[in-house]
Amino acid sequence: MRAIAAEFQKVFTTRMWWLLAILMFVYVAALAGGLGAFFGWITDDPEAAAQAGTTTTGPVPSGADLGSLLFSFATSIGYVFPVLLGALAVTGEFRHQTLTPTFLATPHRSTVLGAKFVSQLVLGAAFGVVAFVGTVAAASGALAAWGIDAGLDSSDTWALIGRGILAMALWGAIGVGLGAVVPNQVAAIVIVIAFTQFLEPVLRFIAALSEPTAQIGRFLPGAASDALVGASFYTLAASAGGSGVDPLEWWQGGLVLAGIAVVLTVIGGATTWRRDVS
Template identity: 30%
Template sequence: MNLVRSEFLKIRTTNAWWLFGLGAFAMLALTFLVNALGAYYALSEPTPEGLNPDDAATFEATRDVVYQAANLYTSGQFFGLLFVLLLGIVVITSEFQHQTVTTTFLSTPHRTAVILAKLVAAALAGAGYWLVTTALNIPATIIFLSTQDVSNQLGEWPVLRSILLNLLAYVLWGVLGVGFGVLIRSQIGATVTAVALYLLGTAAGAIFFTLFANWLDADWISDLQYGLPSIASGLMVSGTNIPGQPVFWVGAVVLVGWSVLTGTIGTLITRTRDIS
């Protein structure tokens, strides 16, 4: 616990946490506006005529009020997770950036304990980001749904499940950030690479698997995109199952697997790497 408190002291005494927080807040406001507009049209417009059965089923599923409520309550997740990832990267790379890692490991020779403390601190910081974003999303969503003459849906288990799994996503992305920072010790290099992979990699992966699946006429190939942690995070907070997509728990399993993998690799590398 002393190590965890030390890591929180390092986070609090730098500008990274509140700069990332401001970025997450700005993107949360923008995302909620977009989601609210989408929910307005989804809840008020009928299913367009002329759609094939698959597209019609998908459209009907997204018109479900539980789906829209879960989407609104978890608004800002995509960019919020990016900022949590960056914060986790800073937790570990700042030690190398400012050359304090030698002092850290001399004062605490057990490197595994140090990395575990960083993982815990990053995970708890992610939980803090979730708490703030959820505290903003809940009243905003309740107000919006009331204008549509719809109940707040908080009594529906799929909606509550989405909110709780969103917490898990924020926690695990903090762990992913620490693991990624261990692999690339340069703070600038790690942050730039992480942003590029998160934004461009997500879009490129989704397009690649979709086009490849259409080319080979194999739907299972399209499902491989949910192996990407960013897409898996969105899947796990879906309030209802969308036709043609895996069920929500697949996203949770994928994200847990990535977190365990990166956390384990990061710990093993740090235990054996020369820090001089």
């Protein structure tokens, strides 16, 4: 417990956590609110939208389905932030050479890594709460302006939000595992941004083109996260692509994310974490 408390203190004595939280909040709220207003306009006046040359790749969901889709921006877009925070919690120790006093204070290295894993689970969940506050407030406000019910009185909507917070917690733990495997801070940041913002979206798009590849694509981290949450623009686009492959069940998506977090952390603990610290 003292090791876990120390990890929280390390995070809260820096500016990085609240800077990332503010950036995430603004980012997901702007996307959810902006698209909420856009889809609200299309739903309210489809003829004017058609005259303006506005088209969509498929039918626009309405009501609670549209609300859930917009709320899911908290995870489908915002998940990169808890990953970064988790990776920085580990790589920062190497970069600033604070790992030596950390190991002197807590000689059992597995205890230190386990404390980082647990603390980032909690912080990832907290980031999830912040992200959903942003998307729910922005999207429901935008939809209400067009007279569309966002479905906040539905238990399914709140179940989606709860699963989304769990997904964000698991992403924070994945960040710890990545930082343990790749202790170089710059390299870890580049990997997170390149994979989440470019490589995986491209892989998911390519995988959706045929049924065999779509079966494999379901197990990509982002796809598993979307399956756990239960809504995402990525899965909507995949359905429009006509691959005919259903996403994983929500619990299967959660197990895939948890498995990735545990495997990465175990690999990092068995390799990088055991090396001499200078």
